Amino acid sequence: MSLRFAVRRLYSTYNTGLPPALTIPDLLRKYQQHVPITMITAHDYITAKWAQDANIDIILIGDSLNMTALGQSSTTSLTMSQMQHHLKSVTNSEGSSLFICDMPQGSYEVSMRDALDNAYKLIKSSPKVASLKLECGPVEKDVHSHKVVEALCSRGIPIMGHIGLTPQRAHAMGGFKVQSNTEKDAYQLLDTAKNLEKVGCWSLLLECVPERIGEWLSNQVSIPIIGIGAGRAVDGQVLVVSDALGMLPGDPPKFVQRYAQVGDLATRALKEYAEDVRTRSFPQDQNVFKIKKDVWNALKNNDTHNSN
Numbered sequence: 001m002s003l004r005f006a007v008r009r010l011y012s013t014y015n016t017g018l019p020p021a022l023t024i025p026d027l028l029r030k031y032q033q034h035v036p037i038t039m040i041t042a043h044d045y046i047t048a049k050w051a052q053d054a055n056i057d058i059i060l061i062g063d064s065l066n067m068t069a070l071g072q073s074s075t076t077s078l079t080m081s082q083m084q085h086h087l088k089s090v091t092n093s094e095g096s097s098l099f100i101c102d103m104p105q106g107s108y109e110v111s112m113r114d115a116l117d118n119a120y121k122l123i124k125s126s127p128k129v130a131s132l133k134l135e136c137g138p139v140e141k142d143v144h145s146h147k148v149v150e151a152l153c154s155r156g157i158p159i160m161g162h163i164g165l166t167p168q169r170a171h172a173m174g175g176f177k178v179q180s181n182t183e184k185d186a187y188q189l190l191d192t193a194k195n196l197e198k199v200g201c202w203s204l205l206l207e208c209v210p211e212r213i214g215e216w217l218s219n220q221v222s223i224p225i226i227g228i229g230a231g232r233a234v235d236g237q238v239l240v241v242s243d244a245l246g247m248l249p250g251d252p253p254k255f256v257q258r259y260a261q262v263g264d265l266a267t268r269a270l271k272e273y274a275e276d277v278r279t280r281s282f283p284q285d286q287n288v289f290k291i292k293k294d295v296w297n298a299l300k301n302n303d304t305h306n307s308n
């Protein structure tokens, strides 16, 4: 073995037989080559494994898991420790996806010190987390979040800035509403996007704006914009995994495309299971463990002795 090869072996951390995970430069290359970036959320090992096996570029541990996996009515009650718990589950999945984690509401707003502390807590929950995502309000108003993003970027923590509809501010926005419906709002969003680019974000997430706003913004920034409900002209798309797979009942928002009805499939399967148990059709012969003949004979003989 040549010395150089030995050294390379020493420094290659994983030998899983799987292709190595995508890096941020890999994704920026896709952006430059106009290859759409694919992104989906995952809330646990199982959903992450599905995404990995589908070769999705980015897996987001999104705070929407509070509204899906945890059954709450908003993202705002999710805590740091709940996020860390799900982050560990998701990042146990092996494959080539790059992991991004949302910073929960309240984990970066209180002070710069808290923001840095919580950012490092998330990063230290798994070495596989490549980037964090922060919801940012308009740069004119939300000076603090923009400063936090700058502080994190300057420390070498890659940040995706989340703009447009920011669900952590849903109460202030009057609900989950389409954003940037006026010229003034559009310019405010442009200033916000440009500032996030300036302070070092490697990408933006744009949520719930008219398609033309997505197009207009992406022509004016030089970092990838991943859209959700932001139309077709952006550089990639993200959906919440339970929406895309139809894991929960109810109609999803307009911007969602359902690619499966996993919830219906699961409920039907579980009804069948329950029916099989009630009618004693399950377990069957192939599902049971066999005893050794001599052990069984001995037990039967003992029973005969006992009953005499």
Ligand SMILES: Nc1nc(=O)c2c([nH]1)NC[C@@H]1CN(c3ccc(C(=O)N[C@@H](CCC(=O)O)C(=O)O)cc3)CN21
Binding pocket: 064, 067, 068, 075, 165, 167, 176, 177, 178, 208, 240, 242, 243, 253, 254, 255
């Ligand atoms: N399961 C799930 N999917 C999501 O996409 C998602 C979450 N949860 N939680 C956090 C946010 C909230 N999101 C949402 C949820 C609903 C609408 C919605 O119903 N919008 C209306 C338009 C409302 C209006 O502007 O009047 C729509 O018809 O799409 C939008 C974004 C997106 N995010």
Ligand SMILES: CC(C)C(=O)C(=O)O
Binding pocket: 041, 060, 061, 062, 063, 064, 065, 102, 162, 205, 207, 228, 238, 239, 240
């Ligand atoms: C924009 C999305 C998909 C998000 O932030 C989440 O799922 O939490």
Ligand SMILES: [Mg+2]
Binding pocket: 062, 063, 064, 075, 102
């Ligand atoms: Mg989120």
